[in-house]
Amino acid sequence: MKKILVMGAGSAIAESTARLFAQRGDSLFLVGRKADVLESMCADLRVRGAKAVGMQVMDANDFGAHEAMLNGAETALGGLDTVLIAHGTLSDQQACQASVEQTLHELNTNGVSVVALLTRIAARFEQRRTGTIVVISSVAGDRGRQSNYVYGSAKALVTAFTSGLRQRLYPLGVAVITIKPGFVDTPMTAAFPKGALWAKPQQIANGIVSAVDRGSATVLYLPSFWRLIMFIIRSIPEAVFRKLKL
Amino acid sequence: MTVEIFTSWGNVIREPQESAPLPSRHADFPAAPALSSLLPYGNGRSYGDSCLNVGAGLIPTRSLDRFISLDVTSGLVTCEAGILFDEMFQVIMPAGWFVPVTPGTRFVTLGGAIANDVHGKNHHAVGTIGRYIVRFELLRSDGQRLICSPTENSGLFSATIGGLGLTGIITWAQLQLRRIAGPLMTVDTIRFANLDEFLRLQAESDREFEYTVAWVDCLGTGRQLGRGWFERANHSPTSAGLPQERPRGLNVPFAPPFSLVNAASLRVFNTLYYHRPRSQRGDRWFESYFYPLDSIGNWNRLYGPRGLYQYQCVIPDAAGREGTAALLNTIARSGQGSFLAVLKVFGALESPGMLSFPRKGLTLALDFPNRGQSLERLFAELDAIVRASGGRLYPAKDGRMPPELFREGFPRWREFTQYIDPRCSSSFWRRVMDGA
Numbered sequence: 001m002k003k004i005l006v007m008g009a010g011s012a013i014a015e016s017t018a019r020l021f022a023q024r025g026d027s028l029f030l031v032g033r034k035a036d037v038l039e040s041m042c043a044d045l046r047v048r049g050a051k052a053v054g055m056q057v058m059d060a061n062d063f064g065a066h067e068a069m070l071n072g073a074e075t076a077l078g079g080l081d082t083v084l085i086a087h088g089t090l091s092d093q094q095a096c097q098a099s100v101e102q103t104l105h106e107l108n109t110n111g112v113s114v115v116a117l118l119t120r121i122a123a124r125f126e127q128r129r130t131g132t133i134v135v136i137s138s139v140a141g142d143r144g145r146q147s148n149y150v151y152g153s154a155k156a157l158v159t160a161f162t163s164g165l166r167q168r169l170y171p172l173g174v175a176v177i178t179i180k181p182g183f184v185d186t187p188m189t190a191a192f193p194k195g196a197l198w199a200k201p202q203q204i205a206n207g208i209v210s211a212v213d214r215g216s217a218t219v220l221y222l223p224s225f226w227r228l229i230m231f232i233i234r235s236i237p238e239a240v241f242r243k244l245k246l
Numbered sequence: 247m248t249v250e251i252f253t254s255w256g257n258v259i260r261e262p263q264e265s266a267p268l269p270s271r272h273a274d275f276p277a278a279p280a281l282s283s284l285l286p287y288g289n290g291r292s293y294g295d296s297c298l299n300v301g302a303g304l305i306p307t308r309s310l311d312r313f314i315s316l317d318v319t320s321g322l323v324t325c326e327a328g329i330l331f332d333e334m335f336q337v338i339m340p341a342g343w344f345v346p347v348t349p350g351t352r353f354v355t356l357g358g359a360i361a362n363d364v365h366g367k368n369h370h371a372v373g374t375i376g377r378y379i380v381r382f383e384l385l386r387s388d389g390q391r392l393i394c395s396p397t398e399n400s401g402l403f404s405a406t407i408g409g410l411g412l413t414g415i416i417t418w419a420q421l422q423l424r425r426i427a428g429p430l431m432t433v434d435t436i437r438f439a440n441l442d443e444f445l446r447l448q449a450e451s452d453r454e455f456e457y458t459v460a461w462v463d464c465l466g467t468g469r470q471l472g473r474g475w476f477e478r479a480n481h482s483p484t485s486a487g488l489p490q491e492r493p494r495g496l497n498v499p500f501a502p503p504f505s506l507v508n509a510a511s512l513r514v515f516n517t518l519y520y521h522r523p524r525s526q527r528g529d530r531w532f533e534s535y536f537y538p539l540d541s542i543g544n545w546n547r548l549y550g551p552r553g554l555y556q557y558q559c560v561i562p563d564a565a566g567r568e569g570t571a572a573l574l575n576t577i578a579r580s581g582q583g584s585f586l587a588v589l590k591v592f593g594a595l596e597s598p599g600m601l602s603f604p605r606k607g608l609t610l611a612l613d614f615p616n617r618g619q620s621l622e623r624l625f626a627e628l629d630a631i632v633r634a635s636g637g638r639l640y641p642a643k644d645g646r647m648p649p650e651l652f653r654e655g656f657p658r659w660r661e662f663t664q665y666i667d668p669r670c671s672s673s674f675w676r677r678v679m680d681g682a
Contacts, residue, residue: 040272040314047314
């Protein structure tokens with residue numbers, strides 16, 4: 001039975017994943033911004049079989065609240081062995097270009113707050129020499145594109161940070177897993193027309209749960225065909241890439 | 247708001263419609279001032295136009311899929327209305343419970359099951375699902391959230407059961423489940439030679455078997471009229487667990503350029519099916535018993551790009567045998583029938599639903615490839631028989647019935663109109679209200 005902290009629990013990927021954990025009888029502590037969403041999720045996960053469920057309303061950008069939240073989660077669950085960091089917002093690129101405040105806010109939400117949390121969690125897991133940390137990054141972090149490079153650069157920070165953290169914690173038996181989803185059909189992307197490349201949050205959730213079970217400290221593209229797509233995108237020479245409308 | 251192509255199961259209508267999302271059950275009724283009306287849309291398993299709102303908007307409800315509570319001792323489940331029966335089963339069946347009534351697919355939402363007051367093979371024993379709905383919350387466009395039950399807001403309760411989504415959004419509902427020992431069904435399969443034999447089998451089975459249904463060869467005429475297979479079943483008292491690995495079904499990935507259901511394939515299939523090996527008794531997984539067609543994903547695509555119509559009517563008891571014989575004769579002569587002609591006896595238990603379809607009598611359901619005019623001529627003949635015997639058609643399956651047939655068949659429609667939410671409408675409703 002795992003004791004799992006879910007950051008950004010209200011996101012579609014996090015909720016789908018939490019349901020799979022609940023069905024197996026794991027315990028979950030949910031953190032998010034909306035109390036009514038967290039409350040209804042708690043009830044749902046209990047019915048689905050979660051052994052224990054707790055919650056806290058917190059904005060990830062409230063860095064000062066992180067330590068107390070982690071203490072609260074450990075108390076509520078009677079320990080902590082797995083963390084899923086899934087919070088984030090899909091930045092409005094146009095609005096960011098017009099506003100420094102907006103840009104910094106998006107970088108904080110999608111990048112810096114993740115780094116702040118990971119620093120505290122790494123310290124705890126490092127001492128205990130056990131644990132699994134799953135972080136949702138994005139294919140958008142693999143190369144900046146004009147259509148969403150603010151979001152992309154925040155995710156690039158997450159990707160690079162988790163890469164280093166994985167090396168540091170691997171010898172200690174702590175697995176850091178970086179998840180890079182492609183296009184996922186969620187409320188966050190409701191405004192986009194959907195094509196063949198789009199995946200359902202349940203598919204991503206299945207990938208996450210099996211990665212946690214394997215305990216494989218690695219980078220995972222979900223669905224896996226995105227590894228090839230992003231390889232190609234990263235391989236385009238800059239002289240060509242700068243002319244593309246991506 | 248986004249524009250998407252929404253379809254119903256019949257695939258006859260494929261129109262872009264605006265969708266106005268409802269992010270959670272706590273959210274407000276979508277405003278969408280640019281749209282003339284809105285309609286909750288579950289999983290799109292109605293066959294015709296009752297789940298569509300062409301030229302206006304839909305409110306997709308599948309995202310409302312959370313459980314609220316499950317009392318494992320009393321079998322009372324409360325969950326959001328967009329949850330699929332299939333999703334509910336994952337949780338309730340390991341706890342020893344099953345839905346009291348299920349339609350022929352497990353991919354319907356709970357809200358859709360209520361809005362169509364669905365029935366199953368156990369109608370003669372337990373009635374429709376509306377009888378087991380303890381209460382639900384109805385979100386109206388004026389912002390009201392009303393708890394509806396047989397004692398609270400009882401008018402809206404009764405209008406919403408079978409109310410085709412027109413009374414507002416069902417955000418959550420509470421359902422009384424029924425106990426089961428396990429997922430197995432004990433099934434008897436018996437061949438019958440004609441309609442009278444079917445009625446005799448039904449009469450001798452309806453006390454001891456909770457579930458009864460028959461498959462009829464709709465190409466049989468004369469002495470073979472109404473020949474087919476009778477199935478009667480109960481939940482097995484053995485307590486086997488859920489299968490660990492669900493069998494992977496087939497899928498129809500795209501619609502072939504023409505209907506694979508045609509006169510030649512029908513005759514071969516129906517003849518072979520009728521002459522299958524002799525009667526048998528055995529245990530079957532609930533999925534293969536209740537949902538044989540669910541194992542072929544998107545089977546509706548077999549009917550080609552023009553789609554299919556289903557015709558499901560009920561003939562009241564007094565005219566049941568004669569009416570059904572007349573329908574079968576007419577269909578056999580037309581040669582346009584389908585693989586699946588389903589015949590079932592409805593019982594006398596009444597539903598609270600104002601526009602509920604089932605009533606005591608015989609119900610016949612058939613799928614037809616959409617052949618345009620020639621099919622509509624057949625439907626007109628069938629309509630005349632249904633009308634003459636005082637019967638009616640099932641709105642969940644309908645995409646074409648004449649307005650008068652609806653209004654005669656459902657005489658409480660006038661009373662129903664006072665409960666319609668002023669922001670709600672559907673393609674079906676505008677069609678059957680034409681000229682009213």
